[in-house]
Amino acid sequence: MSKGVLATDKRGIRELGAEEKVGWDEVTQGVTLNSFVGESENAAFLKAEERNYNDFNSYTATVASWRIIKPVYNRDICIDCQNCWVWCPDTSIISRDKQMLGIDYDHCKGCGVCVEVCPTNPKSLLMFGEAEETEAALASWPEKKKKEK
Numbered sequence: 001m002s003k004g005v006l007a008t009d010k011r012g013i014r015e016l017g018a019e020e021k022v023g024w025d026e027v028t029q030g031v032t033l034n035s036f037v038g039e040s041e042n043a044a045f046l047k048a049e050e051r052n053y054n055d056f057n058s059y060t061a062t063v064a065s066w067r068i069i070k071p072v073y074n075r076d077i078c079i080d081c082q083n084c085w086v087w088c089p090d091t092s093i094i095s096r097d098k099q100m101l102g103i104d105y106d107h108c109k110g111c112g113v114c115v116e117v118c119p120t121n122p123k124s125l126l127m128f129g130e131a132e133e134t135e136a137a138l139a140s141w142p143e144k145k146k147k148e149k
């Protein structure tokens with residue numbers, strides 16, 4: 001009988017009552033885990049939320065609880081340069097047709113790389129405490145810095 005794999009925030013731990021499933025550290029060596037259910041040839045052309053992910057695909061597991069700080073995005077300043085999208089190590093910048101749309105907070109780990117590479121003045125992404133409301137963060141956005149002569 002084939003075994004399913006758990007993809008929850010408790011991955012790696014066998015859950016009580018889920019004996020037909022195994023954790024990531026219990027998978028038999030050499031086993032193939034399909035990322036998608038059914039046909040997957042066109043997956044690259046679909047938006048992430050339209051793909052039919054398997055339950056054990058890491059996309060289905062949120063890491064939001066890992067963060068203590070989060071990036072907040074300010075659309076008013078962004079120039080859609082895509083730097084943040086290129087550099088985010090967790091593919092957590094949402095961009096469509098080369099337009100920055102925001103942050104995938106289910107998968108963002110709060111590393112701050114996107115803020116570091118944002119070139120605008122002031123930056124279009126800034127780190128705030130995880131509990132900060134977006135409106136309050138946007139209201140406290142810094143002014144443009146003047147060049148020192």
Ligand code: SF4
Binds near residue numbers: 070087088089091103
């Ligand atoms: S904080 Fe890190 S993980 Fe989150 S969107 Fe920015 S670069 Fe990606």
Ligand code: SF4
Binds near residue numbers: 125
């Ligand atoms: S790096 Fe900054 S300016 Fe460029 S797309 Fe991202 S948020 Fe916008």
